Amino acid sequence: MATVLDLVTASLRELGVLASGETAAAADSLEGLAALNRMVNAWKAERVFIYQLTATTKAVTPSDGTYTVGIGGDIAVLRPVHIDAVSIRDSVTTPPYEVPLRMMTDQDWTGLRIKTQTAERPQAAWYNKTYPLGTLELWPVPTSATLTIVLYAPEAVAEFAALSTTVSLPPGYERLIVKNLALELAPTYGAQASPQLERQAQDALAVVLRANKVLQEQRFAPDAMMGSGTYDINSDLG
Numbered sequence: 523m524a525t526v527l528d529l530v531t532a533s534l535r536e537l538g539v540l541a542s543g544e545t546a547a548a549a550d551s552l553e554g555l556a557a558l559n560r561m562v563n564a565w566k567a568e569r570v571f572i573y574q575l576t577a578t579t580k581a582v583t584p585s586d587g588t589y590t591v592g593i594g595g596d597i598a599v600l601r602p603v604h605i606d607a608v609s610i611r612d613s614v615t616t617p618p619y620e621v622p623l624r625m626m627t628d629q630d631w632t633g634l635r636i637k638t639q640t641a642e643r644p645q646a647a648w649y650n651k652t653y654p655l656g657t658l659e660l661w662p663v664p665t666s667a668t669l670t671i672v673l674y675a676p677e678a679v680a681e682f683a684a685l686s687t688t689v690s691l692p693p694g695y696e697r698l699i700v701k702n703l704a705l706e707l708a709p710t711y712g713a714q715a716s717p718q719l720e721r722q723a724q725d726a727l728a729v730v731l732r733a734n735k736v737l738q739e740q741r742f743a744p745d746a747m748m749g750s751g752t753y754d755i756n757s758d759l760g
Contacts, residue, residue, distance in 0.1 A: 582660075587638075601656050605625070605675045610670070612643070625647060626646050647659065
C-alpha cells in the first residue's frame with residue numbers, strides 16, 4: 523500500500539515538477555500534505571470521500587432529548603455532515619427491537635410549538651449541524667430508561683496525520699487523490715495542468731462518485747400512478 527508521501531510525489535510528477543525517479547524536497551512534501559488535507563476536508567462536505575455507513579449507539583438518559591455528536595461528544599463519532607437515519611432500540615424486549623425515527627427538517631423543528639414535550643419514546647429526530655460538535659434532538663423527549671439511540675451516518679475519512687501515513691482506501695481512491703491533488707497543487711508551482719490531466723481527474727472523481735452513490739427507495743403518492751380520482755370504465759363507452 524502507498525503512503526501519503528508516495529501520493530504527493532506522484533502528483534508532483536503528474537505536474538512535471540518532479541522528473542521520474544526524483545524525490546520531493548521536505549518543504550514540497552509538507553505543502554503536498556497540507557493541500558491533500560484541504561482537499562479531503564472539502565470532499566467530506568460534498569460526500570465524495572465517504573464510502574461507508576456506520577451505526578453508533580448511545581444510551582438514552584431519561585428526560586434528556588439533546589445529545590452532542592462528534593469526538594468528545596455524547597455520541598462519539600467523527601462529526602457527520604449528514605445523518606442518514608436515527609433509530610431507537612428498546613431493550614425491554616428480547617431481542618431488542620429497533621424503531622426508525624422520522625428525520626425532521628429545520629422547518630419541522632422550528633415549527634414545533636412545544637419542543638420540551640415528553641413521551642415514553644420519541645417519534646422524530648432533528649440534526650442541528652452545530653460546530654465543532656453537532657447536536658441531535660429527540661422529540662418528544664423520551665422518559666423511558668430502556669432506550670438506546672442508533673445513529674446511522676456516513677463515516678468521513680479522517681485527514682492524514684503525516685507523510686508516512688499508510689493510505690488504505692477502496693479501489694479508485696489513489697488515482698482520485700493523485701490526479702486531483704496535482705490540479706490542487708498546480709497554482710502553487712505556477713504549473714499549467716494539461717487537458718489530459720484534467721480529463722483524468724474528472725474521470726477519477728466520476729468513478730468514485732458512482733461507487734459511493736446512495737440508492738434511494740422510490741416512493742409515490744397513492745394516486746401518482748392512477749390520477750387524482752377513480753376511473754370509471756363506463757365513461758369510455760360510446
